[in-house]
Amino acid sequence: MAQYDVLSTEKPNEKTAHIDEMSTLDMVRLLNEEDKLVAEAVGQTLPEIATAIDVIAAALRAGGRLFYLGAGTSGRLGVLDASEGPPTYGVPYETVQGVMVGGERAITRSVENAEDDPQAGIRELTARGFTKDDVLVGISASGHAPSVVHAVEWARELGAKTVAIATNPGTPLPRTADIAITPVVGPEVINGSTRMKSGTAQKMILNMLSTGSMVKTGRVWRNYMVCMKPTNAKLRRRAERIIREATGCDDETAAKLLRENGDSIRGAIEAFESGAAK
Secondary structure, three states, X not given: OOOHHHOHHHXXXXXXXXXXXXXXXXXXXXXXXXXXXXXXXXXXXXXXXXXXXXXXXXXXXXXXXXXXXXXXXXXXXXXXXXXXXXXXXXXXXXXXXXEEOOOOHHHHOOOHHHHHOOOHHHHHHHHOOOOOOOXXXXXXXXXXXXXXXXXXXXXXXXXXXEEEEOOOOOOHHHHHXXXXXXXXOXXXXXXXXXXXXXXXXXXXXXXXXHHHHHHHOOOOEOOEOOOOOOXXXXXHHHHHHXXXXXXXXXXXXXXXXXXXXOOOHHHHHHHHHHOOOO
């Protein structure tokens, strides 16, 4: 049985022991100070994050997919990051998938007992046709969630590359994965509430994994999201601005380039540079 009491994220936080007696301003100052520790903790794991990005990018270039798997907050953060891939980088929805243990209902409603089912994650991945060509990122603050740990074990046995994100090193999940990303954020502001510092660390890491892999697979030019889909007024204006800044053309030309190149930002820039634009 997992010994949750020894986990650093479950220990009492002495600095916040009297948070219920603080003024609102002092309380949020303390929350802010604790959050600052998260970036430092994530910074200690950059070599592992970089290795994971290279592994993910290689799999995507070869036609594989990226899967995030987690329960509770961890799963919701994976779903959030995956859902941004198509609008931001123009990848198909199948390319980066957030898999929520407990199914779609668990995204908005707590299904906490689902994480204890060792087969739950495997069932979700099997239903999505997960193969050895894909990459699985298992996310669990405690590093103990059976549904995630067993899914990572299953994926490795299949021959797929696996990554673990946990805020408790030395636990089953990071020991199981090929690459372990384990920032030590320490005790939570509200004891055991891992949606806080642990969740913030997970979100920062997921941002790096998705952004880095998209950069490495050519979906970013300079620092522009040139594969973005301009599907609303705000995004169309952003697309036109990217074209204008990248080419030096005026607003009218940028809008014309975007329209004539099927709403492709990259295509519009290439058309301008080739002299095809008139």
